Amino acid sequence: MIAAAAICLIVAISDGDTVKARCGEPGASQQVSVRLAEIDAPESAQAYGKRSKAALSVLCFGVWATIKPLARDGYGRTVARLECRGKDASSEQVRQGMAWAFTRYLTDPEIKRLEEGARASRAGLWDDPEPLAPSDWRASQRLKPSGLR
Template sequence: MSAAILFCLIVGISDGDTLTARCGPADAAQTVKVRLAEIDAPEKAQPFGQRSRQALAALCFKRPATVSVQTKDRYGRAVARVECDGLDASAEQVRTGVAWVFDRYVKDRSLYALQDEARAAGRGLWADAAPVAPWEWRSARRNYRL
């Protein structure tokens, strides 16, 4: 599936960085679970988690999209850059302050400028005095359960 470009309709939004797409011709469309590449959004139970999901829904839900698959993740989801209405969903989530650049996986360094701009403007999660990155939030919860 890597390096594939799919033409899809976004039919579901799980959270701020995961969506469901119906791709291909109507008579042979396939459902694809997609993780937005290079970003990490707050978890649903985390502060700004619902806001992040809502922002992605406003951008992509029930809209045609171009899904540029880069790889698959360990859960079998396509990891992709997704364009909805000509806007890059990963970049928009970062620009509006509802997702972080995922340092561990980022390739598009221009995302950092968008994150810096959102932070300086206090947009979204950057309005919080001490926002917690999703990977740190997940790690703390894993360690707490031990």
């Protein structure tokens, strides 16, 4: 985990709310997995999952980004606010309708306001008449018999 704010190169986009970054001096750098704070993006196999990943890629892939770590999650990822091209990635994903405000972990009220705006304008996943939150989608996948996934 990154202990303090750092400027790192984004080397991969895992999905709409997770990136891999290379941090540190050349020859002594480490690769870290960073989970964007306060949002939950559709899973890759879920509706809008690929679009969400693509939107985050356009904003962050291959650029130097500021990572402001907040915590470590249960998967060992650094949970952080990520700034790419001068924009907060969490806010941008929600504003574009590519992620939900993750109310369970929400501390920034602006994220919820951005979600409400995206819903009102039917941006991204909000164009779907019945968008399914990633947490609900994950729960539905756990309930399916293993041969049906």
